[in-house]
Amino acid sequence: MRRSAAPSQLQGNPFKKPKFIPPARSNPSVNEEITKQNSDIKLLEVAASKNTFLQSQNDPRICSFNLPTEESAREINHGDNYREKCLEASAMRTLDPHHTVHSSPKEITVSKGREEESDSLVKYFSVVWCKPSKKKHKKWEGDAVLIVKGKSFTLKDLEGRDIGRGIGYKCKELEKTEEGQTMMIGGKEIEVMGVISPDDFNSGRCFHVGGSSAVLSSSHAAKKCFSSPFKSVYKPSSKENSQNGFQNCKPRHDPYAPNSLVMLRPDNNHQWMFNRNCFPIVDVVVDPHLVYHLRPHQKEGIIFLYECVMGMRVNGRCGAILADEMGLGKTLQCISLIWTLQCQGPYGGKPVIKKTLIVTPGSLVNNWRKEFQKWLGRERIKVFTVDQDHKVDEFAKSPFYSVLIISYEMLLRSLDQIKSIKFDLLICDEGHRLKNSAIKTTTALISLSCEKRIILTGTPVQNDLQEFFALIDFVNPGILGSLSSYRKIYEEPIIISRQPSASEEEKELGERRAAELTCLTGLFILRRTQEVINKYLPPKIENVVFCRPGALQIELYRKLLNSQAVRFCLQGLLENSSHLICIGALKKLCNHPCLLFSSVKEKEHSSTWDENEERHLYEGLISVFPADYNPLTVTEEESGKLQVLSKLLAAVHELRPAEKVVLVSNYTKTLDILQEVCKRHRYACTRLDGQTPISQRQQIVDGFNSKYSSDFIFLLSSKAGGVGLNLIGGSHLILYDIDWNPATDIQAMSRVWRDGQKHPVHIYRLLTTGTIEEKIYQRQISKQGLSGAVVDLTKTSEHIQFSVEELKNLFTLHENSHCVTHDLLDCECTGENRTGDSLEKFPISRNCQLGPQQQKSNSLKPLSMSQLKQWKHFSGDQLNLTDPFLTRIRENVSFFFQNITNQTTSI
Numbered sequence: 008m009r010r011s012a013a014p015s016q017l018q019g020n021p022f023k024k025p026k027f028i029p030p031a032r033s034n035p036s037v038n039e040e041i042t043k044q045n046s047d048i049k050l051l052e053v054a055a056s057k058n059t060f061l062q063s064q065n066d067p068r069i070c071s072f073n074l075p076t077e078e079s080a081r082e083i084n085h086g087d088n089y090r091e092k093c094l095e096a097s098a099m100r101t102l103d104p105h106h107t108v109h110s111s112p113k114e115i116t117v118s119k120g121r122e123e124e125s126d127s128l129v130k131y132f133s134v135v136w137c138k139p140s141k142k143k144h145k146k147w148e149g150d151a152v153l154i155v156k157g158k159s160f161t162l163k164d165l166e167g168r169d170i171g172r173g174i175g176y177k178c179k180e181l182e183k184t185e186e187g188q189t190m191m192i193g194g195k196e197i198e199v200m201g202v203i204s205p206d207d208f209n210s211g212r213c214f215h216v217g218g219s220s221a222v223l224s225s226s227h228a229a230k231k232c233f234s235s236p237f238k239s240v241y242k243p244s245s246k247e248n249s250q251n252g253f254q255n256c257k258p259r260h261d262p263y264a265p266n267s268l269v270m271l272r273p274d275n276n277h278q279w280m281f282n283r284n285c286f287p288i289v290d291v292v293v294d295p296h297l298v299y300h301l302r303p304h305q306k307e308g309i310i311f312l313y314e315c316v317m318g319m320r321v322n323g324r325c326g327a328i329l330a331d332e333m334g335l336g337k338t339l340q341c342i343s344l345i346w347t348l349q350c351q352g353p354y355g356g357k358p359v360i361k362k363t364l365i366v367t368p369g370s371l372v373n374n375w376r377k378e379f380q381k382w383l384g385r386e387r388i389k390v391f392t393v394d395q396d397h398k399v400d401e402f403a404k405s406p407f408y409s410v411l412i413i414s415y416e417m418l419l420r421s422l423d424q425i426k427s428i429k430f431d432l433l434i435c436d437e438g439h440r441l442k443n444s445a446i447k448t449t450t451a452l453i454s455l456s457c458e459k460r461i462i463l464t465g466t467p468v469q470n471d472l473q474e475f476f477a478l479i480d481f482v483n484p485g486i487l488g489s490l491s492s493y494r495k496i497y498e499e500p501i502i503i504s505r506q507p508s509a510s511e512e513e514k515e516l517g518e519r520r521a522a523e524l525t526c527l528t529g530l531f532i533l534r535r536t537q538e539v540i541n542k543y544l545p546p547k548i549e550n551v552v553f554c555r556p557g558a559l560q561i562e563l564y565r566k567l568l569n570s571q572a573v574r575f576c577l578q579g580l581l582e583n584s585s586h587l588i589c590i591g592a593l594k595k596l597c598n599h600p601c602l603l604f605s606s607v608k609e610k611e612h613s614s615t616w617d618e619n620e621e622r623h624l625y626e627g628l629i630s631v632f633p634a635d636y637n638p639l640t641v642t643e644e645e646s647g648k649l650q651v652l653s654k655l656l657a658a659v660h661e662l663r664p665a666e667k668v669v670l671v672s673n674y675t676k677t678l679d680i681l682q683e684v685c686k687r688h689r690y691a692c693t694r695l696d697g698q699t700p701i702s703q704r705q706q707i708v709d710g711f712n713s714k715y716s717s718d719f720i721f722l723l724s725s726k727a728g729g730v731g732l733n734l735i736g737g738s739h740l741i742l743y744d745i746d747w748n749p750a751t752d753i754q755a756m757s758r759v760w761r762d763g764q765k766h767p768v769h770i771y772r773l774l775t776t777g778t779i780e781e782k783i784y785q786r787q788i789s790k791q792g793l794s795g796a797v798v799d800l801t802k803t804s805e806h807i808q809f810s811v812e813e814l815k816n817l818f819t820l821h822e823n824s825h826c827v828t829h830d831l832l833d834c835e836c837t838g839e840n841r842t843g844d845s846l847e848k849f850p851i852s853r854n855c856q857l858g859p860q861q862q863k864s865n866s867l868k869p870l871s872m873s874q875l876k877q878w879k880h881f882s883g884d885q886l887n888l889t890d891p892f893l894t895r896i897r898e899n900v901s902f903f904f905q906n907i908t909n910q911t912t913s914i
């Protein structure tokens with residue numbers, strides 16, 4: 008039987024949650040989990056054949072008590088640990104004067120004297136109803152309460168009005184009424200969703216939740232796989248019902264079903280802190296429909312998040328950082344967590360959370376909504392996304408929505424309204440931005456009272472210890488003490504130990520403190536790398552393409568390097584930031600000379616030209632351009648990279664007409680040029696940059712990803728849309744320029760090689776041979792080696808300190824090299840189709856060839872260079888290239904590096 012949710016269920020209606028607890032399970036894996044000190048992540052996969060669950064349900068000793076008595080706990084041989092837990096729980100019960108032992112079977116019949124059948128059985132169920140139809144997928148119209156009394160049924164809507172009656176049913180039929188069952192009552196088709204306790208019916212609470220006016224629509228996606236999880240597990244007879252006041256306290260889903268994903272039960276400590284009312288312990292089981300889709304690492308991630316936010320990993324702290332690499336499905340893991348906590352809880356099955364706040368970059372607000380729909384359909388969870396037309400107030404007033412999704416910018420604007428709502432769970436997507444505790448966004452979020460906090464980030468937690476503190480302190484405030492004590496205890500000793508002058512004692516202390524810090528924070532930080540999903544993805548062919556610069560580019564480059572500004576920089580004579588202007592000019596030139604031309608013209612015409620520092624850089628530059636130079640008519644030949652790009656696009660268009668290209672740049676002006684080229688070649692394209700209104704971004708992404716889209720190219724500004732987006736419609740991604748920060752580029756490259764991608768993915772990273780772009784690339788890969796690619800997204804060249812030596816290296820043009828990067832590898836090959844086979848000749852641990860100071864300062868650097876050396880590499884002159892795309896661009900390329908992940912037979 009398929010079920011689709013009723014509105015009340017979306018609100019986490021406790022009346023629909025069966026509340027049976029099997030208080031003692033003999034499954035050793037569960038007991039192991041309970042005793043585990045270090046809460047290692049472990050999936051509890053319980054064989055369906057083990058029916059101890061059913062046995063314990065049928066055991067009146069168990070069912071008739073909230074928690075087992077000392078005697079019953081001993082009688083049931085479930086292992087010492089569990090007994091200890093039960094004993095303690097029963098002790099807690101006696102300590103709590105308000106605790107009531109629910110043992111009276113008479114509770115079931117309540118309507119004394121009101122009805123003729125006062126002595127007969129009365130049962131209450133939450134149901135959904137609709138007009139009768141033969142359709143497989145019902146369109147449920149509303150929630151209702153079904154009262155089964157004697158031989159009659161009454162159906163009431165959530166305002167208490169009778170909307171149907173039936174009489175004359177056979178006793179046997181009545182006894183069979185259970186979850187998932189459908190029947191006809193008073194001309195309506197109903198489906199039973201859950202049992203309502205007499206108490207909840209009598210108090211009227213069962214009518215309050217969820218509202219009454221919601222109309223359900225069926226969602227194919229949601230209905231497709233949802234099954235009635237209880238059917239084979241719990242079939243209470245009327246006799247049991249009458250004996251057991253807690254027959255409802257059972258897990259929402261069968262914890263013993265094959266592949267069930269069961270959360271760790273709370274230990275004594277936790278119960279003591281959070282279960283003061285001594286509710287029975289109920290297994291929290293992730294919805295099997297979701298589990299069906301989850302990858303193994305995602306199951307682990309959900310268990311991890313659950314334990315963190317429940318305060319099971321670090322006593323009483325409820326924060327977590329999920330730092331999985333890009334594309335690992337952090338969104339789905341969070342959605343699973345929300346759905347689980349919103350419907351279930353370990354104490355009496357009561358839902359742990361009601362409302363969730365998700366804060367995310369503007370371009371991902373609608374992506375979150377889509378992901379909710381993708382995994383849960385439209386009915387189960389009602390999510391509200393804030394935009395110009397949908398304000399927070401609307402969410403606050405509505406009882407239907409349980410999840411609010413808002414951008415960081417909107418959050419600041421609506422902070423007061425947000426603060427007036429009680430959120431139980433806060434998720435900060437791409438949360439690395441919170442590493443700066445001084446910025447407004449961080450202070451705003453800190454000011455929210457919600458204590459269950461999750462940071463999601465693909466590029467997190469790094470070497471900067473203060474930023475690290477800020478992230479940790481956000482999710483688990485105070486866990487590392489005050490900032491000043493943290494500095495004393497951790498930061499200072501760690502930094503001192505890393506200095507070359509550190510004594511042995513200082514080194515040892517720093518290492519121990521670092522280990523302590525890692526150990527403590529490791530309890531609530533989880534990071535997995537992309538390797539865990541490689542096997543689900545198509546092959547990825549990554550190419551670093553060294554493009555020969557055009558003649559004009561070389562001439563201008565020389566001129567810039569000979570400028571007074573660069574010379575002063577190298578003599579250390581100029582102000583701090585002057586080198587940045589020089590670097591900026593060289594980068595522009597690499598993209599296209601016209602960008603430099605426009606900048607110079609712009610500066611020349613400004614009134615401050617004479618005092619301007621840039622004058623020292625740009626003087627005489629215009630004379631190098633042809634006299635009739637027009638920056639508006641972009642010439643492909645003037646830029647090595649543009650020439651390669653143009654040929655590459657033509658090759659994809661011709662050789663793979665069904666495939667599409669994502670074209671990434673860090674600069675909107677460069678995107679303008681690329682767009683112009685697309686236009687010229689009549690390639691249909693779409694574009695997302697910082698100017699694109701947030702409300703349109705998801706639409707643009709969806710349009711491109713659709714197989715019906717005619718767009719061939721997606722122009723993407725990596726700064727605006729690099730993080731979080733899914734661009735699986737494209738299978739070729741070209742990084743037109745390089746960023747200082749490897750994280751920015753990795754983020755951008757991860758947009759296409761993700762779940763859902765159907766084609767082999769081709770990544771092209773274009774670099775201009777011998778120029779500053781190669782130097783930046785070299786710096787990137789050595790940096791990645793240092794930090795395992797865990798680098799901060801917000802670090803730009805402004806944050807990088809350069810020594811004069813480094814600047815000298817940056818400001819050198821290597822005109823005679825095919826590939827300076829390859830030269831530095833000191834590889835013995837001649838650039839002829841080297842495949843890394845002969846690597847044994849070059850042990851990976853050997854020193855890097857990057858230069859003397861680097862060799863000494865960091866032993867990790869050679870590793871990443873060695874890794875690069877393992878890539879296939881060959882010069883552009885190679886005649887027998889096998890890659891059809893590279894063959895097409897060979898003429899303008901001096902060197903290639905290529906790496907293939909998940910190679911299958913053909914690419």
Ligand SMILES: Nc1ncnc2c1ncn2[C@@H]1O[C@H](COP(=O)(O)OP(=O)(O)OP(=O)(O)O)[C@@H](O)[C@H]1O
Pocket residue numbers: 300301302305331332333334335336337338339378381464465730731732733757761762763
């Ligand atoms: N188990 C799964 N099966 C199929 N598709 C999945 C699964 N998990 C996630 N996906 C899909 O993979 C894509 C990437 O997921 P998601 O956007 O959550 O990644 P992420 O970890 O947030 O990455 P980023 O750091 O780039 O934001 C999405 O389209 C998502 O629907």
Ligand SMILES: [Mg+2]
Pocket residue numbers: 337338436731
């Ligand atoms: Mg994401």
